[in-house]
Amino acid sequence: MTPLSALLRKELRLEWRTREAVPAMALFSVTTFVVFHFGLQRDAVDGALAAGVLWVTLLFAAMLGANRLFVSDSEDGALEGILLAPIDRTALYAAKAIAFAAYLAIVEIVAVPAFYLLLLGPSAGGAVPGLLAVLGLADIGIALTGTLVSGLATRTRSRDLLVSLLGLPLLMPVIIAAARATTPLLAAAGPGDLPGRWLAVLALYDLVIGLIALAVFDFLLED
Amino acid sequence: MYGKGLRTLSIATALTLTGAFALALFYAPMDADQGFLQKIFYLHVPMAIVSLCGFVAGGVFAIQHLRSGDRRHDLRSYVAIHMSLILGVGTLVTGSIWARASWGHWWLWDEPTLVSFLIVFLLYACYQPLRFAIEDPDRQARYASVFAIVAGAFVPLNFMVVRMAQQKVHPRVLSASSNLPGEMWLVFIVSLLGMTLLYITLWRYEMAAKNVRGQIRKLRRRLGADVVAGRSAAPQ
């Protein structure tokens, strides 16, 4: 078994055991939809407004989850146990990012149907493959950036604040692209075409952030 | 080391900036629609460009710091970002004034430079709080460098995405950056030069000041005085 898969299994097992991040993120999402209902004073949204509500909610839920990413490693010096092993430390980042992306996917399995039920207008909807593509690419971007920022903030004093303060500006391109891409899919008159351009932007973002994170993450672990 | 030639540099900066202001006020043609306040464009765009370049320079210094472990690169990175933040405030303020002059609103979502700049500014505004939140100076420098590299790479990516998003922009604002008549170009270039010189001069002033302070601390420590450093966001 490679170090990466051993670490990934550890991440998933820990989350399953403690159930800290995923249920909270899912619950937060659904609650936020209700908040939007009252805040916007609408029964249904479509088009750009729908895309906005969906992505803002998912983004803030992701920030909530990112706060918890390195908590179990900081207790009892567990992270150091891994740093002592003769492995490529990039595997640590990769395992965490993959796990975070998995958590986001699970949360979306709950949140997106809830969104459809609670807030989406009656004629909007469908276009599931397009939506899945956007969700997938955006999740990768959020996971890559979220893990990097969480690693940066975790050993500082104001950890929770810094994750959001750093993460939200860095994720702005993701929300721009994801919202633009999702808007025609949620149009009131029925789903339109998926703008491939914005998918390309998401892919580019994922690539750039991924490469940079792989290059610099090691420096966060050294002392 | 940074104090050498500072006087010449300062004079050159002052001259260039004065020249740029004079050109902007008297030589550049008055814009038909936007009126006199449009001339703040000659302040706003150069400030934005220099500021963004400064952020990227901060990232480059950070790369050097991580590769060599030499803390002086970290100091350069810190000062570069610091200066860029100051110019950044100026950019946002002048941008707001320009928006008011053009459109009557204090903010323009249509202007991609302004919007992407706001995002970048919000990001870099966390640089000092991040440094302040880490007590160990070595780790502070290292984490700050990681941040500066990520943020520096983010600047062009962000600009590109925001620009794509605002592509239905009002033509007038776009033309302000690309289809300039000859006289406007001249003033713009001089102004850009002046801003760059201003940035470099201020950068060297702050580097010199920090170096002097660092040397004083070293001397005091050698004399045996108990130099206890309080928590600080600045590199030491």
Place this chain on the structure above:
Amino acid sequence: MPSPPSTDTPAIELDGLERRYGERVALAGVSLTLPRGAVLAVLGPNGAGKSTLLRVLATLLRPHGGTVKVLGEDLPGGAWKVRGRIGYLGHQPLLYRDLSARENLLLHARLHRVARVRVDEMLDAVGLTRRAEDPLHTFSRGMVQRCSVARTVLHDPDLVLLDEPRANLDPAAAEIIEPLLEGRTRVMTSHDPRDAERAEVVLGLREGHPHAIDGLYAVPAHAGTAPRADRRTQDGAR
């Protein structure tokens, strides 16, 4: 320049090791040599730098000055080469409290590329087989410490670094772990000068500086290399 690994290469060679925390000195000019198979006892009061020294040797901290050679490799450049051959027992267990003892040791085994059977052997050796499937947060401190010792020697390291190994252990448990550490090249920190009696090399530390403790000086190792700890004066000046 890599030296060929041999049993003659000392396990540890320090020359003027320095480590700072900001402007405060954590370790100031520590020099010593530890031959293979020998035991180094590091004594000193709290805050003397004993834990810092061990963490530098464990490759968890980089040296800020001087030279450090562990198992023939220079640190920090050669750290990646020796990581798998060092076992470190620190103040913290370095384990995940929400995983079971077996899961923790299995993770360790996979990362160190050690066979799974070793995990069962170690659980048996430290007497945790019966509770192996229970999460660590249900363990007493003594049991956690025993699991931590298992983690430390699971990959059969050439050098073992022990930061107050007998903390949290009752005498029976201390007896259980003793045979696991016997015969290995090791570094032990302690408050107790009696631990120095069983060591081949002794280092006293006070506020980061090598320092004589209770009249004890560094005992010359069999190889005849006398660590320079005894040349420091009382206040640590060179």
